Amino acid sequence: QKAEAAVSGKISIMGSSALLPLSKQAAIEFKKKNPKVSITASGSSSIAGPQSVRKGIAQIGACDWDATKSKGGFSGFSGLVAHKVAIIPFATIVHPGVSVDSLTKSQLQGIFSGKYTNWKQVGGKDLEITVVNRAFGSGTRVNYQEKALGNASFKKTKNYVEVKSSGDMATKVKSTPGSIGYIDLVYVKSGLKALKFNGVSPTTSNVISGKYPVYGTGYYMTKGQPTGATKEFIKYVQSAKFQNGTLKKMKFIPISAMR
Amino acid sequence: MSVYRKQLKISKISDKIQTGFLWALCLSAILLIISLLFMVVGKGLSQLSLDFFYKMPEELDKGGGISTVLFNSFYMLILSLIFSIPIGIGSGIYLAEYAPDNKLTAMIRVCVEGLASVPSIVFGLFGLAIFVEYFEIGLTILGGAVSLGLLNLPVLTRVTEEAVRAVPEDVRSSAIALGATKFQTIMRVVIPSALTGIMTGISLVAGRAYGESAVIILAAGTSTSGVMWDFSLFAPGETLAVHLWYVQSEAIVEDASAIAEKSAAVLLLMVLLINLIIRVPAWLHHRKLNRR
């Protein structure tokens, strides 16, 4: 470690809220070693990541897909470079008062398209379902729609709310009885209940073993090849130490563990 | 006359009823608002400890504080006042003391009132467009402070104008009649007399700026540089008010709702404090002068 001279500079990370906890934690650790670097991380939704980078207001744009290629209705951003940083497992979450433990893909499709509006239609108590969805631009939404719902579309029904970020999602589902939503595993804490998908629990090991298909890949986008502090930071996040340590602890999956 | 008697009785009864109704209405409304606020403060206060003020906000773990956002709040408040006070007071004095009574002045007044009515989110967007999109310096304290300053301007102007106008004409003419120039009259006689009013205006504006959130979110962002005492104008400028919203809605940290409760209590108390701190000197000043 002595070999790496401490770098200085300013890094601003914007974009994905799914990756936000990871970026924030990495920033804390990186700053311990490089006290002269100032890092700020904020999250709204993935699409803001590559956009901010292209505008030059952020050095790193976090995105839940490779933003150089088109995906889920978004066209690719040219001139950006994608750096794979983590595999992100996503879970279906419900308010703890919901008695259902597992849902199938078609049940989920039914719920998010508004076909099922009461938990008793999917084997639960008589309680109206409130769908909490992420706003357009979210990488979580793109991945979840593709992998959990088989690209079925969302329908706005009577009890339907859209939220701006993963944090918003957690707050809303926590505070709304009968609600259902989706989020990456790092956010699943007390007050939220994660459901099995087709009977499989959303755990990192189930993702690695291929049993649980709802996950995405997180990228750091940069404008051209990164230099200086930004380069060192990305290198740190991709390092085996971080990948197998903190990242794993936060219920993300190291890139090396897949494929 | 006695024909009036019956009517008088009816009028008096209805007077009693209406009065009673007003008492009930007003007291219950006030009590409701106050008790709601007390609920907010109470929940936060009971968990509040001193280290909450000087610990850094935690990004992920429990037990974070609010030191940097608290700093940003005051820093940005002071910057915004530095931008807006000279211009605001200057314009207020212009309108009260110099403006000739003509169409142009009427138009300027419309401008001031128009600016005062512009929703804060528009100032935020304006700041965003200028600092983030045009100058591309990102979400910064500078952008936030300038946008806040613009938000403050019209209020300061109006309050100053009113306070200066309220100074009795006699006092002004007395000074002029003593051979003082207009500038001397304003500086030595008018402003001291209008000081209480101007101070009240500044406290009004400061309280508002301190609690403003929409402008900050759009122009200064929702994060801090993560360093305490960071006086850089180009650091991101999350403030306490924004922090309250951010932790509550982003909920990344474990104890988000506890932090939100505490932040809400601190925010409320700070705003009250600002109102008091800025008013007290003016009040003392006034008292001293009125003492026999």
Add this chain to the structure above:
Amino acid sequence: MERALEKAAQQTAPVQQAAVPRKTFQFNRRKMSDVAFRYFCWISVILLCMTLLSIIGFMGKTGLMTFKEVSVSEYFLSLSWLPEEGKYGAALFILGTFSLTALTLVIAVPLSIGMAIFISEVAPEWLKRIIRPMLDLLVGIPSIVYGYLGMTILIPFLRDAAGVQVGDGLLAAALVLTLMVLPTITRVSDDAITFVPQQFREAAYAMGSTRSQMITRIILPAAKQGIVSAVILGMARAIGETMAVVMVIGNTAELAKDLFTPTSVLTSNIVMQITNVEFGSAWSNALYMMAFILLFISLVMIIGIRVLQAKRSFVK
């Protein structure tokens, strides 16, 4: 005239005077600071006007670019806001803003005016001295606190009380806004009522009216314009409020079917989406257009207040 006289006076060379020992340069410095200060004030006011004009210009220019890609009729008439599919119908937000404001006023105005009457005419002196500063403090409470209050106390309460699932929506937002604008409307109306010359009160009492007769027949008509101004002021605040609304309205780009359906208004939609869109895109322009609409509405209201105040006549 004033100008001409002053100017004429300023051109004169200062004259030495024997009676009071004073130095010529002192006179010059006095004159110079006098002129400099005047310019300072003048520049300040010009800057202030420039700010408003550049805000209007910028918002207008950026906003109107929307119509390069979106037809005016779609923007103002269509209810479907699906920017990802190229649908930019902003009517639902405009309707949302109007209905939220209307609902807020329906709740807040009678309450506020009642309170204003109480404070100015009924309350004993000691109570006035408590309530007025208290309301002034309440005016200064950050809107985000009201939003937080709505989110953590009001919505759970509404869910229980109304037996609804979500709770976020127009009613929650209107209640939060009511809390917010109540002190403002009350205090401004209170001032308007207090401003009615004491002679009117005395004259009415002297003729044997009861207090409520005096209030309803003399005071309220005389304070009418001031009260309307207060209401407009409250309305402007309600229309422009952002974060408090964002926290309780649900933020769905969908027209509200009832008081408890999540919906969106102009302000909340701007703040929810602006960071996710690229500056210069049709989506971004459409959001700036919303801001321009807000700006337009509030300017119209201010002009309304001015017209009203110009009519205020008893201050002769």
Add this chain to the structure above:
Amino acid sequence: MIAVDQEYAFQIKNLNVWYGDNQTVKNLSMNMRKNRVTAIIGPSGCGKSTLLKTLNHMVSLIPHTKVSGEVIYEDKNIYGETVDLEELRTKIGMVFQKPAPFLKSIYENVAFGARIHGENKKSDLDERVERCLKQVALWDEVKDRLDKSAIGLSGGQQQRLCIARCLAVEPNILLMDEPTSALDPIATLKIEELLQELKKKYSIVIVTHNMQQAARASDDTAFMLNGELVELAPTGALFSAPKNQTTEDYVMGKFG
């Protein structure tokens, strides 16, 4: 109400009035005759207005006011027994220094008193408005614009309107607080003439700072100083041969 001593409109006995700690009427006793004009004169701040406001209980509207002593009106001490204030004020009209017409039409200004007492019949109101406006000699000047705002009238007209408004509730006493001090000489003259007319039906108490006016228009004159009654006498006597040295100084213009 048994009519016994109908000679006096007011009998004031040992009246004291305090604003907070500040005593403005001090142990004042005097009688005011019925169907006469009583003038109250004295330098500014001596308590004239306060005395007047005590007579129709208007002082009780001012916070922190204390009144002791007796004011006997219609055989009843209005500060001793419980009185119906609204009724009292209906019977004792008051006209103020600055004319304060309501922000209503001329017609509605005069009709106001009748309306608050529940009279709403158009024909009755019409009749009453016309009668009262004629009493104050304003009818001819305004009869074509009864529905126009009263604010448009001149100062003198406004003051006469306020008097008409008072008369419309049919009082038996008129209190006037410097009713002409805001008026020009001609308007003043008109009001003074009106006083002579009105005293046939009403008892009038008038506060004035204009000694000539008191001399011209009143039957009795009371001179007050620092809250005390210095001298009360028939007007002619008071001005030509005051008993008191201070009174003499004052009416000679030595101070005030």
Add this chain to the structure above:
Amino acid sequence: MIAVDQEYAFQIKNLNVWYGDNQTVKNLSMNMRKNRVTAIIGPSGCGKSTLLKTLNHMVSLIPHTKVSGEVIYEDKNIYGETVDLEELRTKIGMVFQKPAPFLKSIYENVAFGARIHGENKKSDLDERVERCLKQVALWDEVKDRLDKSAIGLSGGQQQRLCIARCLAVEPNILLMDEPTSALDPIATLKIEELLQELKKKYSIVIVTHNMQQAARASDDTAFMLNGELVELAPTGALFSAPKNQTTEDYVMGKFG
């Protein structure tokens, strides 16, 4: 500045003043003698204050004001040639109807004029403040509380303080606009005595609504009506034998 005609403090020739379209001083010509007290009387609104304000150019502060004619002061028409307004006003002091002490200490009120002219030496200021307060006979009453707010003084004291404040800039003329109308008899008396003292050093022009005051305290009296000068004469002559019928009516209290 050559001293030629030092007999008059002001020579006013064909003076006209308009507020907007409203002419309030009409073709007025009069001379005011040096070291004399000239009183201006007339009913309310006749233009007395306006005339006074023309003398020290205060009218020029009021928007939409137009002045024509000549006011000659120290051999110079202050409405013809360019004058230094601040200097003019320093030499012509003015005292207003309502005493308006600044929100400062008694000391600072008096020192104000000297300070704005750049005098800041403590000992000089002290000396000046003491001298001026003695001139208005206020020194003994306030010498122990010079640093207390001037607002705490009584009305009469405040008015004397305002006069002292004026004297402290060493004017040679004093203009006074109803300086005693807000005061009680004793305070009025004091100010009138002061006038007699001051006229030894200063020329004084005083506007008053109190004819007795004019009679007592002035050397010359000018009677104005509707913006015109009706009569100017030595005070004794004007009150005992007015040449003009209107003047007679007015001084007899027939109107106003």
